[in-house]
Amino acid sequence: MQIGVFPQFMPRKSQNEDAILARISDRSRSSESQAATPSVSLGIGDDAALFQPKPGYETILTCDWFLEKTHFLRKKHPPDAVGWKCLARAISDVAAMGGTPRCFLLSLALPETHTGRWLDLFLGGLRRASRKFQCVLAGGDTTRRNEILINITVVGEVRVGHAVLRSGAREGDLLYVSSRLGEAELGLRTLRQVKGPSGSNNPAMRKHLYPQPRLALGRWLAEKRLATSMIDLSDGLSTDLSRLCKASGVGALIGADDLPCVKQPGARKGRAEFPSPIELALNGGDDYELLFTSRRGVLPAVPWKFRGLPIHPIGHVTSGPNVVLAESGGRLLNLRVLSPGGWDPFRKRR
Amino acid sequence: MQIGVFPQFMPRKSQNEDAILARISDRSRSSESQAATPSVSLGIGDDAALFQPKPGYETILTCDWFLEKTHFLRKKHPPDAVGWKCLARAISDVAAMGGTPRCFLLSLALPETHTGRWLDLFLGGLRRASRKFQCVLAGGDTTRRNEILINITVVGEVRVGHAVLRSGAREGDLLYVSSRLGEAELGLRTLRQVKGPSGSNNPAMRKHLYPQPRLALGRWLAEKRLATSMIDLSDGLSTDLSRLCKASGVGALIGADDLPCVKQPGARKGRAEFPSPIELALNGGDDYELLFTSRRGVLPAVPWKFRGLPIHPIGHVTSGPNVVLAESGGRLLNLRVLSPGGWDPFRKRR
Numbered sequence: 001m002q003i004g005v006f007p008q009f010m011p012r013k014s015q016n017e018d019a020i021l022a023r024i025s026d027r028s029r030s031s032e033s034q035a036a037t038p039s040v041s042l043g044i045g046d047d048a049a050l051f052q053p054k055p056g057y058e059t060i061l062t063c064d065w066f067l068e069k070t071h072f073l074r075k076k077h078p079p080d081a082v083g084w085k086c087l088a089r090a091i092s093d094v095a096a097m098g099g100t101p102r103c104f105l106l107s108l109a110l111p112e113t114h115t116g117r118w119l120d121l122f123l124g125g126l127r128r129a130s131r132k133f134q135c136v137l138a139g140g141d142t143t144r145r146n147e148i149l150i151n152i153t154v155v156g157e158v159r160v161g162h163a164v165l166r167s168g169a170r171e172g173d174l175l176y177v178s179s180r181l182g183e184a185e186l187g188l189r190t191l192r193q194v195k196g197p198s199g200s201n202n203p204a205m206r207k208h209l210y211p212q213p214r215l216a217l218g219r220w221l222a223e224k225r226l227a228t229s230m231i232d233l234s235d236g237l238s239t240d241l242s243r244l245c246k247a248s249g250v251g252a253l254i255g256a257d258d259l260p261c262v263k264q265p266g267a268r269k270g271r272a273e274f275p276s277p278i279e280l281a282l283n284g285g286d287d288y289e290l291l292f293t294s295r296r297g298v299l300p301a302v303p304w305k306f307r308g309l310p311i312h313p314i315g316h317v318t319s320g321p322n323v324v325l326a327e328s329g330g331r332l333l334n335l336r337v338l339s340p341g342g343w344d345p346f347r348k349r350r
Numbered sequence: 351m352q353i354g355v356f357p358q359f360m361p362r363k364s365q366n367e368d369a370i371l372a373r374i375s376d377r378s379r380s381s382e383s384q385a386a387t388p389s390v391s392l393g394i395g396d397d398a399a400l401f402q403p404k405p406g407y408e409t410i411l412t413c414d415w416f417l418e419k420t421h422f423l424r425k426k427h428p429p430d431a432v433g434w435k436c437l438a439r440a441i442s443d444v445a446a447m448g449g450t451p452r453c454f455l456l457s458l459a460l461p462e463t464h465t466g467r468w469l470d471l472f473l474g475g476l477r478r479a480s481r482k483f484q485c486v487l488a489g490g491d492t493t494r495r496n497e498i499l500i501n502i503t504v505v506g507e508v509r510v511g512h513a514v515l516r517s518g519a520r521e522g523d524l525l526y527v528s529s530r531l532g533e534a535e536l537g538l539r540t541l542r543q544v545k546g547p548s549g550s551n552n553p554a555m556r557k558h559l560y561p562q563p564r565l566a567l568g569r570w571l572a573e574k575r576l577a578t579s580m581i582d583l584s585d586g587l588s589t590d591l592s593r594l595c596k597a598s599g600v601g602a603l604i605g606a607d608d609l610p611c612v613k614q615p616g617a618r619k620g621r622a623e624f625p626s627p628i629e630l631a632l633n634g635g636d637d638y639e640l641l642f643t644s645r646r647g648v649l650p651a652v653p654w655k656f657r658g659l660p661i662h663p664i665g666h667v668t669s670g671p672n673v674v675l676a677e678s679g680g681r682l683l684n685l686r687v688l689s690p691g692g693w694d695p696f697r698k699r700r
Contacts, residue, residue, distance in 0.1 A: 016696045046517070048412035050508075051409040052510070059401040059402060060400060061398055061455060062398035063457050063491055063503055067459065067495065094397075097396070103411075105412070143417065145417065149417075149499060151491075153413055154398075156398075165396050166397065232397060243368075247396070344367045345367055346367045346494045
């Protein structure tokens with residue numbers, strides 16, 4: 001049952017699948033008509049969608065779960081943010097390849113109680129992200145469920161041979177991250193303390209609710225062939241850096257003092273239970289910043305800022321296999337082998 | 351968190367996400383190495399997969415939920431059948447476009463109790479389908495969940511301009527279906543009566559558990575340009591024919607006597623509560639047969655059988671808008687306007 005069929009034969013009072021599909025299709029129309037998507041030759045309304053990358057480009061495929069209770073809370077996360085984030089985080093994988101998103105498929109399972117206002121607000125957030133990242137709804141699947149389940153497949157494109165993989169890091173390469181780390185985790189912890197559904201005036205909470213995939217940076221690094229490897233930070237630096245190192249068959253040495261951390265959250269009033277900024281930077285998930293490596297020789301080519309976005313050198317690639325954190329403990333340099341300590345759904349949550 | 355990262359830094363007794371990803375990757379390797387898939391230039395193991403259709407072809411994109419309690423029952427459906435069916439039914443949408451499947455993304459949410467034997471058997475069924483339909487695992491996402499949730503995205507290809515849409519039916523076209531209708535629904539109802547987990551010696555149960563997407567027929571109809579419109583029967587003839595008619599802006603007249611029904615299931619002992627064969631044919635879901643239209647002038651070109659698969663003319667396309675069933679009631683011909691009565695997740699189940 002694909003999105004795109006409209007109710008006709010049997011007007012019913014209660015919502016049926018086709019009526020819901022019609023609403024989804026309707027609400028996404030304004031983004032669909034964007035001129036930026038000649039690549040989708042058949043969108044919503046058939047058994048499947050048809051897509052063609054530009055000549056000389058190949059297709060990027062990625063999918064992501066976004067599930068109530070696992071990835072968001074019905075009573076805490078505004079439906080608009082759920083709509084934005086489910087697409088933005090899937091698009092982040094395209095950014096991490098150095099590609100450009102083109103279209104997406106939406107699989108949505110909803111309780112009947114959420115097919116009205118909640119769905120409208122959700123689709124509003126989804127459409128905003130769709131417009132912002134020029135990634136149009138091309139199809140999907142809906143069904144009824146007690147819990148809200150979302151799965152997003154994003155389809156993008158990248159010039160043949162220009163995709164930046166996880167596996168290209170070599171000993172001696174320099175390690176970089178964009179912007180700041182641990183901020184989204186701080187936002188999540190702040191959100192949990194707020195009573196009732198939350199607004200988003202707090203910058204950390206905004207980063208948690210409305211992440212910004214670093215598409216322009218990723219694309220630029222790929223086009224200029226500046227990045228030898230790249231990954232987006234979805235599960236926390238300690239976990240994702242380990243993945244990049246594993247894929248490349250290398251290790252890494254990073255400096256605690258070089259990590260772009262949030263300001264002392266634990267120091268503020270009533271926040272004594274928060275992890276330290278360095279812990280947030282190492283193990284906090286959902287930042288969707290880019291982590292990449294670059295040959296040492298091209299150092300001057302990686303700027304401190306790219307279109308206003310800070311880029312921080314945080315260490316370098318070693319022969320491996322460990323990821324080591326260098327912390328200054330008084331006059332001594334303390335070396336600590338890092339374990340992946342970020343988000344893992346099969347481990348009990350910290 | 352994409353499939354393709356292996357456990358290294360932190361050997362834990364309990365399953366973690368990366369260990370599960372490693373097993374999925376490992377179990378699908380034998381299908382991955384198939385020579386038939388030069389189109390997937392980067393498979394499991396990065397932020398995303400890379401795909402390129404053959405020159406002159408465009409990419410088909412489709413996704414499908416397959417959820418415990420909604421689409422299958424943990425205690426009734428063998429894990430092997432769950433693995434087969436989740437892929438086969440998504441591939442059926444590619445068949446309905448006249449295309450060829452190439453690769454798929456697997457999103458899997460599992461209880462920790464099901465990361466052992468259940469997962470192995472599931473992956474076994476998935477791999478069998480992957481081999482049979484030459485559609486390789488290219489990536490995905492896993493997470494933990496109390497219930498088993500599956501979402502499959504299938505990527506295929508079709509020669510540019512040859513995809514068969516739902517919208518091409520015109521007044522006067524003839525309507526055809528492949529094989530037999532209502533058999534999978536009969537299989538499901540039989541399965542429900544069986545105690546405990548079920549084998550699959552019963553043909554109707556086999557059709558429910560291990561559906562066969564009609565890829566060869568769909569491709570042939572598209573290549574020969576014989577089908578003017580096409581849809582796969584996933585939710586039942588009454589629902590899917592209505593969808594095809596709506597998309598084409600036409601109606602249809604079908605003959606009850608022309609429908610390829612199952613043999614009288616209600617007549618058998620202890621099965622008095624089963625719907626009639628005609629009801630099964632009209633409203634039974636999950637058959638994954640093809641429903642297509644063809645210009646009247648090319649009638650002789652649509653054979654009675656295609657590679658052993660029966661093809662039945664069941665009626666013709668009208669100016670619309672209704673779908674009408676002609677039943678012979680004694681000496682009179684009884685005309686009944688059909689409502690979509692097949693599977694709709696947002697309606698209470700019959």
